[in-house]
Amino acid sequence: MPLGTTIHNIEFKHGKGGQLARAAGARAKLIAKEGKSATLRLPSGEVRLISQNCLATVGQVGNVGVTRKSLGRAGSKCWLGKRPVVRGAAMNPVDHPHGGVKEKLQLEEKKPATPWGYPALGRKSRKRRKYSDSLILRRRK
Known part of the structure; x- marks a missing residue:
């Protein structure tokens, strides 16, 4: 080519x-x-x-243009098999690390976390010495 x-x-x-x-x-x-x-x-x-x-x-x-397509309403998304997205803060403590706090601004005290308790929003998850590191000339933006 x-x-x-x-x-x-x-x-x-x-x-x-x-x-x-x-x-x-x-x-x-x-x-x-x-x-x-x-x-x-x-x-x-x-x-x-x-x-x-x-x-x-x-x-x-x-x-x-798949991302520019307007679905119109929630039902159209359901037909595509996409489940509703619920905020962790709206859940109970048993369901999410962010759950159970009554105030809206609760993440000032806690670190953002996934539903399974792993750090989210900014933590790098790639292995430090991965075999393919030598093949990457420039990291993604």
């Missing part, structure tokens, strides 16, 4: 099947090729190396 080509449905490992840039409207760009590896700019903004043997599809994924 020539440099600057827009691609999607990219394999990590040859023969494993496409895993990168598969969402609606997603695309990656081929920046450089050197030796057995190619440099890609992924939809997240990350720049990483991929083997040149890996397969990909030329072009951008369709259905670009």
